[in-house]
Amino acid sequence: MADFPHPAARILLWCGWAVAVELAAFPLFYFLAVATVTAFLFAPARQEAWRLLRRTRWLMAVLLLTYAYSLPGTLMWPSLEWMSPSLEGLQQGTWRVGRLVLLLVGLAVLLAYTSRPRLIYGLYVLARPLTWIGFDRRAFAVRLGLTLDYVEHAPKPVHWLDALRSLPSNDGGPTTTTLQAERWQGRDSAVILAGLFLLWAVLA
Numbered sequence: 001m002a003d004f005p006h007p008a009a010r011i012l013l014w015c016g017w018a019v020a021v022e023l024a025a026f027p028l029f030y031f032l033a034v035a036t037v038t039a040f041l042f043a044p045a046r047q048e049a050w051r052l053l054r055r056t057r058w059l060m061a062v063l064l065l066t067y068a069y070s071l072p073g074t075l076m077w078p079s080l081e082w083m084s085p086s087l088e089g090l091q092q093g094t095w096r097v098g099r100l101v102l103l104l105v106g107l108a109v110l111l112a113y114t115s116r117p118r119l120i121y122g123l124y125v126l127a128r129p130l131t132w133i134g135f136d137r138r139a140f141a142v143r144l145g146l147t148l149d150y151v152e153h154a155p156k157p158v159h160w161l162d163a164l165r166s167l168p169s170n171d172g173g174p175t176t177t178t179l180q181a182e183r184w185q186g187r188d189s190a191v192i193l194a195g196l197f198l199l200w201a202v203l204a
Contacts, residue, residue, distance in 0.1 A: 006188040007122030010114055016195045017106040021099050023203055029098070036105045042112075049108035056104060060097045067093030120145050121179045141179060 005013075024032055039045040065085075073088030075081070111119070120141050127137040 003118075003182065004187065005191045006125075006182055006184050007114055007118040008125040008184070009122075009188045009191055010110055011119075011122045011126060012192055013195050014106055014110045016199050018103055020199055020203065021102045021106070024099075028203075032102055033098070036102050039105055039109050044112035045105075045109045048112040049105045052104045052108050053101065056100070060100060063100070064090070064093040064097050067096060116145075116148055117179055118182075120148075121182065124179060125184075 020028075021032060039049065068085035068089040071086055071089035071092055073086035075084040076087055076090065077084040114122070123144065124137050124141045127135060127140060131137060
């Protein structure tokens with residue numbers, strides 16, 4: 001049961017979550033926010049969420065400041081003139097940062113409960129239609145696996161110049177990437193249909 005649903009179905013469910021977060025209006029957004037908070041009750045999702053949020057904190061700050069100072073509107077502190085952010089800009093920036101937080105927490109749930117090989121296999125399955133235009137999904141899966149492995153085990157340089165100098169070595173010989181095939185079952189289709197129905201219901 002731990003392998004349910006199929007990794008491709010999990011990725012599709014996260015894509016549906018991303019669409020719902022992006023298109024959700026004011027009342028629905030709070031419902032999604034409450035659902036997001038429940039993810040922090042589980043240690044694996046909470047740890048992964050904090051990791052993603054910590055790594056994107058500067059992006060969130062830049063987004064908020066960009067909206068606050070680029071969108072016209074009522075100045076928050078009129079005496080500062082052009083140095084003051086606009087109220088409308090702060091509001092829109094807060095909305096954008098909030099949507100990004102919900103998106104990242106949903107991704108954290110996916111990463112916390114889906115092992116890396118299963119995640120790669122899910123992307124491998126979803127890339128099947130691209131083979132009609134000549135896309136090599138086998139090479140994609142191998143390269144993605146090697147990249148994630150290097151990112152996970154690469155030493156952390158103390159300076160950015162050291163990062164440029166530290167190139168991955170191939171002293172260990174050729175690397176073998178093995179993915180365990182999983183069969184798509186009827187219950188996976190049922191989960192996707194249920195997700196589509198919920199997405200339609202909340203956005204209609």
